[in-house]
Amino acid sequence: MTVSSMTGFARSAGRLETCAWSWEVKSVNGKGIDVRTRMAGGFDDLEPRVKALVTNRFRRGNLSLSLDFEWTASRTRLSFNETVLDEILGLIDTLKTRLGDLRPPSADGLLAVKGLLETTEGEIDDDTRQKAEAAVLAGLDEALSRLAEMRAGEGEKLAAVLHGQLDRIARLHHEARALESVQPERIGARLSRQVAALCADATDIPPERLAQEAALLMTKADVREELDRLAAHLQGARSLLDEDGAIGRRLDFLCQEFNREANTLCSKSSDVALTRVGLELKATIEQFREQVQNIE
Numbered sequence: 001m002t003v004s005s006m007t008g009f010a011r012s013a014g015r016l017e018t019c020a021w022s023w024e025v026k027s028v029n030g031k032g033i034d035v036r037t038r039m040a041g042g043f044d045d046l047e048p049r050v051k052a053l054v055t056n057r058f059r060r061g062n063l064s065l066s067l068d069f070e071w072t073a074s075r076t077r078l079s080f081n082e083t084v085l086d087e088i089l090g091l092i093d094t095l096k097t098r099l100g101d102l103r104p105p106s107a108d109g110l111l112a113v114k115g116l117l118e119t120t121e122g123e124i125d126d127d128t129r130q131k132a133e134a135a136v137l138a139g140l141d142e143a144l145s146r147l148a149e150m151r152a153g154e155g156e157k158l159a160a161v162l163h164g165q166l167d168r169i170a171r172l173h174h175e176a177r178a179l180e181s182v183q184p185e186r187i188g189a190r191l192s193r194q195v196a197a198l199c200a201d202a203t204d205i206p207p208e209r210l211a212q213e214a215a216l217l218m219t220k221a222d223v224r225e226e227l228d229r230l231a232a233h234l235q236g237a238r239s240l241l242d243e244d245g246a247i248g249r250r251l252d253f254l255c256q257e258f259n260r261e262a263n264t265l266c267s268k269s270s271d272v273a274l275t276r277v278g279l280e281l282k283a284t285i286e287q288f289r290e291q292v293q294n295i296e
Contacts, residue, residue, distance in 0.1 A: 002244045003162075004296040005154030006030065006061040010146035012139045019132050021069045023143040027151065029294060030062035040069035046133060050140060057144050059246035060296045061151075067136065071124070084115045151296065158294055159241055162251075165288040166237055169258070169281065173230050176223075176265070176277045223268050230261045230281075248295035255289040 006029045013022035021040070035051045054063055088105075096102050111117060124132075237254050240247045262285055266278035 002152055003155035003159040003241060003247070004148070004151045005158055005294050006151065006248070006296050007154060007294060008147045008150035010143045010150060012143035012146065014135060014139045015072065016131065016135055017072075018128055019069065019071050019135075021067065021132075021136050021139055023136075023140050024066045025140075025143045025147050026064045027058070027061045027147060030060055033058060033060055034062045036062075036064050038064075038066045040067045043067060043069060043133075043136070046136070049137060053137070053140055053144060057148060058151075058296065060248060065140070067140075069132075069136065079118050081116055081118050084113070088113060088116070155295065158291055161291055162241060162288060162295075163238075165284055165291070166234060166241075168284045169230075169288070170234055172277050172281050172284065173227060173234065176227055176274060176281075179271065179273050179277070223265050223274070226261045226265050226268070230258070230265075233257050233261065246296045248292060251292045251295060252289070255285060255292055258285045258288070 006027060008027045010025045011023065014020070033055055035054045037047050037050055039047060039050075050065060054065070092102075092105060233254055237251065237258075240250055240254070259282070262278055262281040265281065266275060269275045269278055
């Protein structure tokens with residue numbers, strides 16, 4: 001059994017001789033799966049593969065991924081500006097012609113001339129680039145594994161809370177079953193009194209209408225069917241919590257079914273004790289539903 005939350009955070013980092021990177025991954029509740037990325041410059045082409053890695057692991061949640069990347073090996077290249085160099089050499093020749101024999105210019109002097117030296121960033125060769133991309137994706141896989149572990153840990157805590165709330169619903173269900181107003185003989189006696197009172201006041205009511213009113217009284221008098229369905233939903237919820245995989249949507253559907261039975265129970269109730277149980281059921285079911293929103 002593995003229940004996973006949709007909330008979590010994870011980080012991973014690594015380096016090669018030529019580069020260093022770090023990933024941050026955040027996950028919050030979501031109706032489906034939504035992946036948003038902030039990729040380091042030059043790595044936008046990895047986005048489809050990044051999203052595929054995420055959707056292969058998770059089924060629900062809004063996930064934000066951030067990649068920081070730096071080339072650590074120096075790619076700076078120095079070169080002469082040939083145009084500036086030619087101009088300097090031409091000026092030296094002119095000075096020699098006018099002033100006679102001159103001491104040759106020193107290397108330090110030439111290098112100090114503004115604009116003579118140029119710096120450029122060297123290109124990354126394909127092999128280095130491919131190794132960097134593979135390492136970055138491996139780092140993402142590591143971060144996603146940590147995120148999955150965190151979501152599973154949160155899910156384990158949520159499962160314990162949900163089981164406790166289901167236990168509370170089960171106790172309220174048992175309490176409702178035990179009430180005298182739900183017992184068959186009490187239902188029959190109450191129904192007989194209501195039908196007798198209806199017939200006494202029905203001197204001018206058509207027989208068809210009288211039959212409809214009697215049928216309505218019978219329907220409202222018995223809540224055992226709602227309690228039976230409530231018990232079935234309880235069993236279904238417990239079974240889901242014992243499953244692996246994404247169960248949040250199905251649990252959310254069961255919450256709607258729980259609510260439907262609790263609402264019907266309250267609307268049918270003509271007994272103060274049963275109404276109290278019904279209201280407590282509704283409150284507990286709402287607490288259960290709020291926690292279910294966090295489940296993948």
